[in-house]
Amino acid sequence: MLDTQSTPEVDAPAGARRPGLVLAVTCLALAVVVSAMASLNVALPDIAAQTHADQTQQSWIIDAYSLVFASLLLPAGALGDRFGRRRALIAGLVIYGAASAAAALSTSPDMLIALRAVMGAGAALVMPATLSTITSTFPREQRARAVSVWAAVAGASGVLGLMASGMLLQSWSWSSVFWFNAALVTVALVGTLVFVPESAERGAPRLDVVGAVLAAGGVATVVYAVIEAPVNSWGSATTLGGLGLGLLLVAGFVLWELRQRHPLLDPRLFRNRRFAAGSLSITMQFFALFGFMFVLMQYLQLLRGDSALEAALSLLAMPIGMVPTSRLSPRLSARFGARGPWTLGLLGLAAGLAILAQLGTNSSYLAVAAGLIPLGAGLGLAMPPATTAITDALPPQLQNVGSAVNDLARELGGALGIAVLSSLLNGVYRDHLHPAGVPAHVTEVARSSIAAATAIGGPVLDPARTAFTDGLHVALLAASAVALTAALAVAALLGRRRRRDPAADADAD
Missing domain, CATH: 1.20.5 (Single alpha-helices involved in coiled-coils or other helix-helix interfaces)
Incomplete structure (x- = not known):
């Protein structure tokens, strides 16, 4: 591990005098890179029509970003600790913004995939630097509240990104999504240059x-x-x-x-129950969140017939629950300890997913909102203590690596959630679709996707809608079970530590 007695080298005292502006700038940068993971989904039909991208290329236009983003988070976090978190934030914003502007001008799906990968590399520098800048700027007594704002932005940005993309696509082409990202990055870059202080570690060891x-x-x-x-x-x-x-x-x-004497990430950190609980909880929360969004967007557009904008607006019920509880969570943790609100939040997430698992082919929007509100409220309660547990477990000179662990947990959880829940959805859909009186080759085409079945219509449509709903039930119940497992694991980890070493737990809080 690095020498825990080393002190951060901090420049630009204006940042310390204006922590609110630092928080605003870093949260804007965070919102841009997080929203990019989901916002392009609604633009895929337009992209496919104009660039002639096939189904595999469409998938990689989305996934290339997450793949590079997740794989570079730990190294990028270490670079920020060594050479400066402000420098990492600036470099990441420049790379992301330039690639986004180039993507807006792209006419080839392969070029778009490559530029999305470059955007992922920039995002890997940005995301850990935002959280570590906040934890190094705010004093300890204000840190939990600042982290709760960061967590709320991280949780809500995917939904807000979908909504912004849907609004842009009402009037302009898919390239407007990239131009919009480039504009927001420019604002964040100017704010970083003016308001964000530098923090780097004196005598940091050579990069592993x-x-x-x-x-x-x-x-x-x-x-x-x-x-x-x-x-x-x-x-x-x-x-x-x-x-x-x-x-x-x-x-x-x-x-x-x-x-190693100076490891990139010391595996022994996971012996710390709070660090382990935070990492596990974040992974499982984003498994449920990204997987559920992937499934629900298909339900809203293909079964309810909502437009891209209407589907995105439908998800606004989630931040309605998330934003107030994310502000309340630090106060509850300070008064009652982190274990209670943290576990309660995960149970709320599990309950919201279980409610959504009851949706039928003709459910009203009230049934959708009834699940989204407790789901958002649960995430708002659970994300801040999980994020704080990870960052507080590490010394100041490892804050960027801690932030990278937090972000890596999000990316891995999201990728796993989309892959596993989509596999469950598609498997049940194929197994349950047996339309009567339809030729075998037509049935096989219908089984490829609910979109294909909708295009075929006729006697295939109703059985396909029922089969898709069956798959949705299984997928969302599986997500609910993951959230429930996370709640039990967090309660056990924090509870066991509290009984064995109350003083240590109090110090950690």
């Missing part, structure tokens, strides 16, 4: 290059295998081989880090 390569390779291989699993099938040699190779690289990373 081998550890960085192993971490990036392991995460990239696992995420690639998970993303491709619905296409290749979970039992295919490609999927199992990819997962096996990725886990082997991750195991190699762990063994290498245990032998």
Whole structure:
């Protein structure tokens, strides 16, 4: 581990005098890179029509961003700790903004995929720098509240990104989504140059290059295998081989880090129950969140017949529950301890998903909102203590790495959630679709997707809608079970620690 007695080198005292402006700027940068993971989904039909992208290329236009983003988070976080978090934030915003502007001018799907990957590299520099800048700028007594704002922005940005994209697409082409991102990045970059202070570590050790390569390779291989699993099938040699190779690289990373004097990420940190609980909770929360959004957007557009904008606006019930509870969560944690609101939030997430799992082919929007509000409220309660547990477990000179662990948990959870829940949805849909009096080849086409069945129509349509709803039930109940498991795990981890070492737990809070 790095020397815990080293002190951060902080410039630009204006940032310390204006922490609110620092928070606003970093949250704007965060919102841009988080919203990019979901906002392009609503633009895919327009992109496919204008660039002639096939189904595989459309998938990678979305997934290339997440793949590079997740694989570079740990190395990018370490670079920020060593060379300066403000510098990392500036570099990431420049890379992201330039790639976004170039993507807006792209006419080739392959070029768009490549530029989305470059945007992911920029986002990997930005996201950990935003959280570590906040934790190094705000004093300890104000940090939990600032982190709760960061967590609320991180949680709501995906929905707000979908809504913004839907509004843009009402009047302009898909390139407007990228121009909009470039404009927001420009504002964030100017704000960073003016208001954000620098923080870097004096005497930081040399970057662990081998550890960085192993971490990036392991995460990239696992995420690639998970993303491709619905296409290749979970039992295919490609999927199992990819997962096996990725886990082997991750195991190699762990063994290498245990032998290093200055590791990129010390695996022993996970002996800290709060750090372990925070990492596990964030992963499972985003497993449920991203997986549910992928499933529900299809339900809203293909079964309810909502437009892209209407589907995005439908999700606004979620931040209605999330924003107030994310502000309340630090106060409840300060008064009663983190375990109560944290566990309650995860239970609220599980309840919201279970309610959404009851949606039928003709459910009203009130039934959708009835699940979205407790789901959002649960995320608002659970995200701040989970994020704070990760950052508070580390010394100041490792804040960027801690932020990267938090962000990596989000990305891995999201990728797993989309892959697993979509696989469950598609598997049940195919197994349950048996339209009567329809030729076998037509049935097979209908089984490829609910969109194909809708295009066929006729006697296929109603059985397809019922089969899709069956798949939605299974997928969202699985997401609810994951959230419930997370609640039980967090309660056990924090409860056991509290009984064994109350003083240590109080210090951690």
